[in-house]
Amino acid sequence: MLDLTYxxxxxxxxxxxxGDWExxxxxxxxxxxxxxxxxxxxxxxxxxxxPNSNVAFVDAxxxxxxxxxNEFCVEQAVRTGLGLKADINLVSAFDRKNYFYPDLPQGYQISQLYHPIVGEGEVLVELSEGIARLVRIERIHLEQDAGKSIHDMDPHMSFVDLNRTGVALMEIVSRPDIRGPEEAAAYVGKLRQILRYLGTxxxxxxxxxxxxxxxxxxxRPGQYEKYQATQDFGHLGTRCEIKNMNSMxxxxxxxxVEARRQIAILEDGGKVDQETRLYDPDKNETRSLRSKxxxxxxxxxxxxDLMPLEIEQGWVDDIAAALPELPDAKKARFMQDFGLTDYDAAVLTAELENAAFFEKAAQGGDGKLAANWVINELFGRLKKDDRAIADSPVSPEQLAGIIRLIKSDAISGKIAKDLFEIVYTEGGDPEAIVEARGMKQVTDTGAIEAAVDEIIAANPAQVEKAKANPKLAGWFVGQVMKATGGxxxxxxxxxxxxxxxxx
Structure with missing residues (x-):
């Protein structure tokens, strides 16, 4: 388990x-x-x-x-609930949410209001090293998506694309446990990470x-504590919903900006209306869309049209047994098994692909060294070249080979960087490249001693300076490395x- 302070x-x-507002x-x-x-x-x-090419008769x-x-969509919802440590409801039901909009051809959305498939769960959100916030999940329900209205193709007309109509959505509803903008972004990021690990x-x-x-x-300060004690939402002030945000x-x-808008209204003696609003990033403001x-x-x-959905506990148990290792567990294992720092483990487990790459690279025999090479050398180079880990020219097996050569003292750290560059640009087996290009590190102390003696004999004045100031001994080290080609x-x-x- 992660060592976190709650x-x-x-x-x-x-x-x-x-005065102050929270x-x-x-x-x-x-x-x-x-x-x-x-x-x-x-x-x-x-x-x-x-447009309108992925539409069945029922969608239209x-x-x-x-x-x-779709049974698989139900399975994915159950898998998500289990990944969020939530209660799975063996009996759930679908409802019609009635409203009219051009991209909703049925005139209603099939959703789950009264009996959702997933009940209460939780998400652990790390805000800084060792400090975490527990955000409670109220429910997860399945529903169908609406279509898309397109308004920018013709100034006099709007168009409707029904390709998204009927696509399965999981609506994951949190409790009002988030207390700031950074926490909100961290929560979305953590939830996204878990969903990607689960494959849902x-x-x-x-x-x-x-x-x-x-x-x-x-x-006002103190009101949130009253809400926690009473579960009376009246202590929290009137909420406004900012719709369809897709950027952290x-x-x-x-x-x-919305919080400051509400504060300005309240301090002016006004009343915040409960409504749905949109955020305009160009003007950095929210504007009213409709009353909530x-x-x-x-x-x-x-x-x-749909009977209540009944699932068996045995089926849920089978899904639970097949769950993958989730981010928190993987991070804790990396820290324990490979001796990684909290930061390095967090970076390597941020994406499932990164974690898988690291684990294969660590087969070179040194987890800490592998983490350093993956994070600093590989990620740095991929970022420079605007490439994803899936497109890395260096495979984890090749990086493991480089690490084995370092561990065996076959090559130095400097040679390893040269070798990494060759593998990145040309490919090939690291060990074979080292042999073919004569890149092996000189470990024969006799040969090294001869080079040291030669440099010292040729530079008596520098010897005296180094004896007076030992820090200057580094000059001799540099000359020897130069003489031996590094x-x-x-x-x-x-x-x-x-x-x-x-x-």
Missing amino acids: DTPKPKVISGAT LVIGMEIHAQVSSEAKLFSGASTRFGAE AMPGMLPVI CDGNMQNGNLRADVNVSVC RFIQAAIE EEAHDYRYFPCP KANPKAVNDLVAAKLAL
């Missing part, structure tokens, strides 16, 4: 004209289920297809077409596969120079 971080405090934030994350077919039809979910609300539940959502925010509705309110940076900016509807405004009622064992050179100069 010390409640201080909430974000904004000073107003009449932020209270809850989030509704819409995560697109990783599935090749939609929630209630067999239509493809492929992104980037021609053709008369007489009935939804059929690809987390692609740019394509809209993971997006957040952010509920923001402000209250914009989430933070939107929360900050309550459940009764949508006239929810049980979907008559192949001499650096430790052996240092030891011999010190001995010869009687330092």
Whole structure:
């Protein structure tokens, strides 16, 4: 387990004209289920297809077409719930959420209000080394996505693309446990990481596969503690929902600007209206979209086309048994098994692909050395070349080979960097390259001693300076390394120079 202090971080405090205010934030994350077919039809979910090409009759609300539940989407929701340590409801049900919009052909959305498939869970969010916030999950329910209205193709017309209609979403609803913009971004990041590890959502925010509705309110210091004691939301102030956020940076900016907007209203004697708002990043402001509807405004009622969904505990247990190692557990194992620092383990487990690469590279025999090479050398070079780990010219097996050569003293750290560059640009087996190009480190102390003696004999004045100031002995080390083409064992050179100069 990770050694974390569950010390409640201080909430974000904004000073107003009449005193301090604290932020209270809850989030509704819409995560697109990783599935090749939609929630209630067999239509493809492929992104980037021609408009209206991935649409089944039921998606288009053709008369007489009935939804059929996609079992794999249900399995993905259960897997997500288990990954978030949540309760799995063996009986759940679908409801109709009624509203009219051009990209909603049925005139309603099939969702789960009263009986969601997943109940209460939790997400552990690390905010700094050793300090964490526990964000409670209220529920996760399955629902179908709507289509997309397109307004920028013609100034006089709007278009509707139904490709997304019916795509399965998991709506992950948090409690109002988040207390600042940075925490909100960290929470989304951690949730995204867990979903990607589970394989239930690809987390692609740019394509809209993971997006957040952010509920923001402000209250005076002490009010949040009253809410915790009573669970009375009245202590938290009126919330406004910022809709469809798909950027960590914009989430933070939107929360900050919305909180200040609400504070200005309250300090001016006004009242914050509960509503849905949009964030404009160009103007760095939120603007009203519509009044915030309550459940009764949508006239929810049980979907008559779908029977209650009943699943067996044995099936849930089988899914639980097949769960992969999740980020926190992997990070703790890396720290314990490889002796990594909290920071290095966090970097290496941030993405599943990075963790897998590191573990293979660590087979070179030194986990700490492998971590250093992956984080500093490989990641640095990939970033410079704008390449992903999946496109790395150096395989983990090749990097493990370089590490084995370092560990066996076959090459020095400097030669290793030259070797890494050759492998990165030309490919090949590291050991074979070292043999073919004569890159092996000189470990013969006799040969190194001869080079040291030669340099000392040729530079008597420098010898006297070094004896007077031992720090200058490094000059001799550099000359010996130069004379041996950088192949001499650096430790052996240092030891011999010190001995010869009687330092």
